[in-house]
Amino acid sequence: MENNSSSRPAIILLSGGLDSITVLALAKQQGFACYALSFDYGQRHNAELDASRRIARHYQVADHKIINLGLSAIGGSALTDARIDVPTSPQAGIPVTYVPARNTIFLAFALGWAEVVKAHDVFIGVNAVDYSGYPDCRPEFIKAFQDMANLGTKAGVEGHKIQIHTPLIALSKAEIIQKGLELGVDYADTVSCYSADIKGRACGVCDACRLRAAGFQNLGVADPTHYRPK
Amino acid sequence: MENNSSSRPAIILLSGGLDSITVLALAKQQGFACYALSFDYGQRHNAELDASRRIARHYQVADHKIINLGLSAIGGSALTDARIDVPTSPQAGIPVTYVPARNTIFLAFALGWAEVVKAHDVFIGVNAVDYSGYPDCRPEFIKAFQDMANLGTKAGVEGHKIQIHTPLIALSKAEIIQKGLELGVDYADTVSCYSADIKGRACGVCDACRLRAAGFQNLGVADPTHYRPK
Numbered sequence: 506m507e508n509n510s511s512s513r514p515a516i517i518l519l520s521g522g523l524d525s526i527t528v529l530a531l532a533k534q535q536g537f538a539c540y541a542l543s544f545d546y547g548q549r550h551n552a553e554l555d556a557s558r559r560i561a562r563h564y565q566v567a568d569h570k571i572i573n574l575g576l577s578a579i580g581g582s583a584l585t586d587a588r589i590d591v592p593t594s595p596q597a598g599i600p601v602t603y604v605p606a607r608n609t610i611f612l613a614f615a616l617g618w619a620e621v622v623k624a625h626d627v628f629i630g631v632n633a634v635d636y637s638g639y640p641d642c643r644p645e646f647i648k649a650f651q652d653m654a655n656l657g658t659k660a661g662v663e664g665h666k667i668q669i670h671t672p673l674i675a676l677s678k679a680e681i682i683q684k685g686l687e688l689g690v691d692y693a694d695t696v697s698c699y700s701a702d703i704k705g706r707a708c709g710v711c712d713a714c715r716l717r718a719a720g721f722q723n724l725g726v727a728d729p730t731h732y733r734p735k
Numbered sequence: 736m737e738n739n740s741s742s743r744p745a746i747i748l749l750s751g752g753l754d755s756i757t758v759l760a761l762a763k764q765q766g767f768a769c770y771a772l773s774f775d776y777g778q779r780h781n782a783e784l785d786a787s788r789r790i791a792r793h794y795q796v797a798d799h800k801i802i803n804l805g806l807s808a809i810g811g812s813a814l815t816d817a818r819i820d821v822p823t824s825p826q827a828g829i830p831v832t833y834v835p836a837r838n839t840i841f842l843a844f845a846l847g848w849a850e851v852v853k854a855h856d857v858f859i860g861v862n863a864v865d866y867s868g869y870p871d872c873r874p875e876f877i878k879a880f881q882d883m884a885n886l887g888t889k890a891g892v893e894g895h896k897i898q899i900h901t902p903l904i905a906l907s908k909a910e911i912i913q914k915g916l917e918l919g920v921d922y923a924d925t926v927s928c929y930s931a932d933i934k935g936r937a938c939g940v941c942d943a944c945r946l947r948a949a950g951f952q953n954l955g956v957a958d959p960t961h962y963r964p965k
Contacts, residue, residue, distance in 0.1 A: 575803045617806070617836035646883065656875050658870055661870065
C-alpha cells in the first residue's frame with residue numbers, strides 16, 4: 506500500500522456513506538490532496554452530514570465544504586420531499602428515492618470547485634449496485650459528464666483533461682467493503698440509512714440499509730452498523 | 736406571431752437580464768407552459784433577482800423558483816467573491832467574471848426540475864457574445880450537456896428526448912434586442928449590470944453594461960437602462 510508522492514488536488518464527493526468513505530481512502534492512498542465535498546440538500550438523513558465531517562477530519566483532507574442546496578424546492582424524491590415515504594421493500598424500476606439529476610448537480614459543483622483549486626480529478630462512489638436503479642450512476646452517464654466537463658470548463662479549454670474517477674463502478678457492495686477493510690476503513694463511522702435518526706442509527710429496512718447489510722453478510726464479516734432499537 | 740396551442744412544460748433559466756427575458760418571451764410565444772428558474776448564488780448583482788420576479792409575474796409563468804445556491808462557498812469569480820474586483824475595461828481570455836461551472840450547475844438544476852414537472856425542454860439564453868469568453872456558453876458544450884442529460888435522467892432512460900434550446904446562440908446583442916422588441920419585451924424591466932445597486936441601476940462600465948449599451952447603440956434604438964448617477 507504505497508503512496509505515490511504526488512500531491513495533485515482532487516475533489517472527492519463525500520456523502521458520509523459506505524461508498525464515499527471507500528473512495529476517499531482510495532484517493533488518499535493514490536496520493537491525491539483530497540478536497541471533500543458534501544451537500545446539505547434537505548435530505549432526511551442529515552446524520553450522514555455529521556458522518557461526512559467525522560470522516561473528513563479522520564482523513565485529514567485538504568479542505569471539506571458542505572454546500573447548502575435548495576433541492577427540496579424542487580422535490581420529486583422520497584429523500585427530499587416529506588410527503589413521499591421511503592420504501593421498506595424492494596421496488597421495480599427507478600426507485601422513489603431517486604433524486605432528480607442529483608449526480609449531475611453534485612458533479613457540476615465538484616467541477617466548479619475543481620476549477621477553483623485547479624484540480625483535474627473528481628472522484629465519485631457510484632457502483633454496480635446503484636446503477637441497476639439510478640440512471641445517473643451508469644458508466645455511460647459518467648463518460649458523457651466527463652466529455653461535457655472538458656468542453657464547459659476553463660481547465661478543459663486550456664487543454665487539461667478533466668477525469669471523473671469511479672473506482673467502485675464495477676464492484677458489488679461486498680467487494681467495496683472488502684477493498685475498504687484492506688485500506689483500514691472503519692465503517693462504523695459511516696451512515697447509509699435513508700431514514701437514520703439524529704444519532705445516525707439505521708432503520709435496517711430501507712433499500713440502503715438492506716444493500717449494506719447484505720454486503721457485510723455476503724462478505725462474511727461483522728456488520729458494524731449502529732441500528733436503532735426496533 | 737401565432738401561438739401553437741400546445742402547453743408542454745418547459746424550464747426557462749431566467750437571470751433577470753436582457754437575454755433571458757427574450758428567451759422567456761420566445762418560449763411563451765411558442766406555446767410552452769413556462770417554469771422559470773432563477774438562482775441566488777451570492778452574486779453581487781442581486782437586483783437581477785428582483786428583476787426576475789417582476790418578469791416572471793409579467794409573463795404569468797406556470798411557476799417561478801429561486802434556488803439558493805452556496806456558490807460563494809466555492810468562490811473563484813468576481814461575481815461570487817468580494818475580494819475579486821469586477822473589471823471596468825475589456826480583458827483578454829476567460830474573464831474573471833466567469834463563475835466556475837456556472838451553466839453546468841444551472842442546467843443541472845433545470846434538469847432536476849424538468850424531471851419533476853415532466854418537461855423535456857429547457858431554454859437557456861447563451862449567445863454568440865457570451866461564448867467568445869465563457870467556455871460553458873459554447874454550442875459544443877450545450878450539445879454535450881444534452882447528450883449527458885439524456886443518459887442521466889429518468890426521462891431520457893424512458894425514451895423521452897430532452898432538448899436544451901438555445902434560441903439566441905447565433906445572435907449578436909443587437910439582434911437579440913431586435914427580436915425581443917418584435918415580441919414586445921420591455922427591456923427597462925431587466926438588469927444586466929454586474930454591479931447594479933439595490934435599485935437595479937447599472938454602473939455603465941462593467942463588461943455586461945458595455946455589451947448591452949453597444950447592443951442598443953448598434954441597433955439604433957433608445958437604451959432604456961436605468962443608470963445610476965456618476
